[in-house]
Amino acid sequence: MKQKIKFLMMALVAMVVFASCERVAPNYAGVFMENYGKEGKKDFSIKTGKVAVWEWGTELFQVPLFDQRGKFEKPVTLKAADNTEFNAQPSYSYKVIKERAIDVVFDNKHIGSGDDFMSSLEDNILEPRIYDLIKEESRKHKTDSLMADGGSLIFERRLEQIIDKEFLNRGLQLLTFSAQLEFSKKVREKIDSRNEVNTNISVLDQQIEEQKKQNELERLKTEQALITSRGLTKEILYKRFIDKWDGQAPLYGVVPEFLKITN
Structure with missing residues (x-):
């Protein structure tokens, strides 16, 4: 009887351990945390295949390595340098840099885990930061320049450079960005x-x-x-007359004085 009970207990433990294993999905980085992450980044490691998460203080973060897309649900109100208000509804795409997956999890583990980790990262970290950067940059441009031919494109390129640097610092690669500016009819x-x-x-x-x-x-x-x-002296006029006269054509009217002289 005792042997049977022992066998059942071992089988139960095996089932619990097996059920407490997670498999890292294809095209994901498995970031494994142990000891509740109390010792900093050294408590985090990259795992593949099946990972046991039954011990206390362990958790497996599945970080997608494929392209992610985000868009502000509602337009945000901005102000130009001349205090004119306009709207923007940014959209963007990015992906996690594989070698920085641990950084992404370590810096943002407090906002959530599981399937909602990336959406939580966008809602609580990325989009508030994007909004701050757009708001700061918009104050450097006048409405005229933003609405001029190519003005909004220049503004977006500048923003893309700023946001690209911000994402890189967070272990992310920015792929595309569009501010999608919109001005009111009155302003236009x-x-x-x-x-x-x-x-x-x-x-x-x-x-x-x-x-x-x-x-x-x-x-x-x-x-x-x-x-x-x-500068037209009499002598110059006489010379011009002689140059033009053939010496034979009859003269009518008053004869120039110099002809009388030559005669």
Whole structure:
């Protein structure tokens, strides 16, 4: 009887141990924590295959190594440098850097585990940080520059660089980012009106410059005419007449004095 009870107990223990094993899924990094992580990162290790998690203080974090996508559920309100309000609804994609999987778990284990670990990371860590970075960067740009041709693209590229660096510090690789800026109808109409005024001013400036050039040209022509007229002595006029006269064509009217002299 005792032998049978002993066998049943061993079988029960084996079942408990077996049931307390987890298998690291394909394309996941298995980050194993023991001793409740009290000794810091040295209590964390990478595991593959089946991992026993029946001991107290142990936990297996399954960290996906494939692309993750996130998007703000609601638009966030931002302010430009000229205090104009506009909205953004960022979307992004990223993945965990395999060699940094332990860092990702160690830094964020307090926010949750299991299947909700990555979504919890996005909701509680990544998106609040993205919002802070966008808010800080938006204060460096004026509405005109943001709404100008290519302005929002320049803004997004700058943000992507900042967020890429932030993600890298957290063991993540940023793949794509889009801020998706949106301005109110009132702001768009205001900017369109201002652009129209600026265009008209630009046209007027060109016309003014053109008129200045015309006036300058007329002045130069007048000065040239004066200089030429002052330099036309009788002798120069006589020479020009002789150069043009063939010596045979009859002369009518008043005969120039120099012809009388030559005669």
